[in-house]
Amino acid sequence: MSEKYILAFDQGTTSSRAILFNKNGEAAGQWQRPHEQIYPEPGWVSHNPKEIFFNIVECAKRAMESVGASPVDIAAIGITNQRETLVAWDKRNGEPACDAIVWQCRRTADLCRQARTDGMEDALRRKTGLLIDPYFSATKIRWTLDNIPRARALLEEGNLIAGTIDSWLIWNLTGGARHVTDYTNASRTMLFNIHTLKWDEELLDYFKIPVDIMPEVIPSNGYIGATRKEHFGEEIPITGVAGDQHAALFGQTCFNTGDVKNTYGTGCFILKNIGEQPIISSKKLLTTIAWHIDGQTVYAMEGSIFNAGAAVEWMMKEARLADDVNEINEICDDTPDTQGVYMTPAFSGLGAPFWDMDARGIICGLSLSSNRKHIVRAVMESIAFQSKAVIDAMEDETGLPMSRLRVDGGVSKSRFVMQFQSDILNIPVERPKVTETTALGAAYLAGLAVGFYKDLEDISRNHIMDEIYEPAMDGAVREERYRMWLKAVERAKDWAGGQVG
Numbered sequence: 242m243s244e245k246y247i248l249a250f251d252q253g254t255t256s257s258r259a260i261l262f263n264k265n266g267e268a269a270g271q272w273q274r275p276h277e278q279i280y281p282e283p284g285w286v287s288h289n290p291k292e293i294f295f296n297i298v299e300c301a302k303r304a305m306e307s308v309g310a311s312p313v314d315i316a317a318i319g320i321t322n323q324r325e326t327l328v329a330w331d332k333r334n335g336e337p338a339c340d341a342i343v344w345q346c347r348r349t350a351d352l353c354r355q356a357r358t359d360g361m362e363d364a365l366r367r368k369t370g371l372l373i374d375p376y377f378s379a380t381k382i383r384w385t386l387d388n389i390p391r392a393r394a395l396l397e398e399g400n401l402i403a404g405t406i407d408s409w410l411i412w413n414l415t416g417g418a419r420h421v422t423d424y425t426n427a428s429r430t431m432l433f434n435i436h437t438l439k440w441d442e443e444l445l446d447y448f449k450i451p452v453d454i455m456p457e458v459i460p461s462n463g464y465i466g467a468t469r470k471e472h473f474g475e476e477i478p479i480t481g482v483a484g485d486q487h488a489a490l491f492g493q494t495c496f497n498t499g500d501v502k503n504t505y506g507t508g509c510f511i512l513k514n515i516g517e518q519p520i521i522s523s524k525k526l527l528t529t530i531a532w533h534i535d536g537q538t539v540y541a542m543e544g545s546i547f548n549a550g551a552a553v554e555w556m557m558k559e560a561r562l563a564d565d566v567n568e569i570n571e572i573c574d575d576t577p578d579t580q581g582v583y584m585t586p587a588f589s590g591l592g593a594p595f596w597d598m599d600a601r602g603i604i605c606g607l608s609l610s611s612n613r614k615h616i617v618r619a620v621m622e623s624i625a626f627q628s629k630a631v632i633d634a635m636e637d638e639t640g641l642p643m644s645r646l647r648v649d650g651g652v653s654k655s656r657f658v659m660q661f662q663s664d665i666l667n668i669p670v671e672r673p674k675v676t677e678t679t680a681l682g683a684a685y686l687a688g689l690a691v692g693f694y695k696d697l698e699d700i701s702r703n704h705i706m707d708e709i710y711e712p713a714m715d716g717a718v719r720e721e722r723y724r725m726w727l728k729a730v731e732r733a734k735d736w737a738g739g740q741v742g
Contacts (some may be wrong), residue, residue: 244316245269247688248304248477249680250297252322252406253485254343257293259300260677261308261315262684264693266703268677270310272303279340284347287340290328293406294413298472305473312475318414318468319481319687321488321679322406324429327381329392329403329454332420335413338392338401342381349380356380361447368434368441370521370528378405379431383448396454404456405430407482414479415466422456424533425487433458435519435530438538461487461532462686481687485679486510487531489649490541492682493673494704496697499641502678503628505652508592509546511631514539515639524594524634534689542639544593544631548602549624550651552586556620562613566655573621573657576614581606583729584619586627587736594634595730599738605729624652625662626726632666645669649678656708664714665723674707 246261246269255278260271274296279287305311325344330337342348353373356362362373371377382403385392395401404412408422427433427440432450434441440452459465461483467476483491486504490512493502498516503509512531519528519540531541548555553569556562563569585591587600604616636642645668652658653672663670675681688694 245314247684248315248318249684250320251680254323257296259304260680270304270308272300286343286346290337290341312473315477316693317478317480317687317691319683321485321683324484325378326406327378328409329385332402339389347375349375349384352380370435377431379448382450401454403454408456414468416469419466420456421459423461423482424530425484427458428530462534462690480690488682489679492678493647494701501643502647505549505650507550509549511544512541513635515542522638525596546627547589547592548586552620562617572614572617576618579615579619582615582619583726584623585729585733586623587733593631597734599735600733601736603733625665629665647671649676659710663710663712667712670710671706672708674705
């Protein structure tokens with residue numbers, strides 16, 4: 242093959258990136274651009290979809306320029322994206338009906354409450370593997386149809402279409418030739434039946450969403466379409482697409498049932514490969530489609546933690562416990578233990594597996610000998626404790642023990658947290674040399690479709706470890722530390738719900 246690179250688009254919540262990967266899975270060139278965060282009302286979050294598309298194209302051009310590449314050097318494009326964010330637009334000219342409603346947006350909370358009142362929770366959980374929450378896309382579409390006159394007019398004219406960010410990018414890149422989404426992104430809408438692999442008629446009817454406006458659901462790799470020449474000078478095939486956390490699971494080469502990855506970002510996203518049969522959680526974990534390739538659907542169980550890197554930012558910017566990450570690392574290295582101090586970083590409630598929106602952050606176990614170093618270490622330990630809670634719940638739900646944890650994201654660069662994570666889980670923790678695993682997963686999916694990579698084994702050879710952390714904590718100590726942290730969690734629960742005044 243004469244082509245040198247796969248071009249990966251990583252369209253995230255705060256920025257867009259384009260990365261050129263070579264056959265060894267190494268980032269040869271890249272470019273990144275932020276986009277505006279729009280807050281129309283408290284709790285509402287929007288993005289300008291036209292700005293996002295412009296940035297993606299510009300990032301791709303700059304990334305190619307950075308290594309002197311031209312479109313003929315690109316074998317294919319892979320796309321990964323912020324999930325659940327909703328765009329509705331005019332299929333005649335691509336003009337958005339309104340700004341995109343971002344996955345973080347809570348404007349549809351009342352619609353979600355109504356769905357619970359109407360007794361939809363069991364059906365939704367059974368069919369989609371999800372919880373009823375504004376996080377997902379279905380209520381965003383319903384809200385748009387109810388509240389945006391332009392959207393309603395386009396619907397009545399038969400000119401409205403809607404989709405998540407992957408659909409928006411593909412539609413624009415192909416000049417409107419393809420209105421599609423892949424199985425992973427579809428599985429995050431609250432409208433897609435993960436058993437039948439189709440848009441669910443009962444759910445569409447309940448939310449009053451016409452199936453005609455929804456994208457065609459396609460596999461995560463294969464020929465999707467080609468970019469128009471006007472974008473890059475030549476057509477480039479688009480052959481891979483997956484939501485960001487699914488792409489990260491693939492990029493971490495978690496191809497075997499039982500494999501788990503944890504992305505330590507602002508929060509933590511833990512996904513576990515559970516094989517070809519979905520397991521619906523009884524512990525409020527999510528069941529989702531990991532990927533669909535070569536006619537095979539692989540499922541994952543997912544648990545989301547709200548505060549990981551956010552807790553580190555809080556220590557530096559608000560609590561002023563440390564000036565920077567380097568100081569935090571030095572404190573953790575020089576402080577042998579927390580002297581019984583425990584922290585629950587429930588600044589915005591507790592996510593999986595506790596799901597308590599009224600929980601708040603709490604520091605327990607302070608004594609006259611406690612100092613800021615003990616608190617700093619307790620905050621960093623809490624990131625690993627939270628991850629253990631989710632991973633333990635996953636093992637209970639699936640009966641699939643894990644032999645290792647693969648990690649990426651900003652906090653994964655902390656040697657202290659990764660060693661403590663290994664200790665508290667009692668398994669090795671592996672951080673790969675290439676940590677851009679989300680974009681890399683999209684590149685791998687695209688590359689498989691065009692023969693850039695032969696098969697999964699070929700991809701696995703690229704997965705080289707940078708660090709492997711082995712457990713070294715005494716078992717009794719491990720159990721006692723975790724027991725005490727769970728005790729702190731109980732103190733944090735329902736805090737806001739019990740406020741007076």
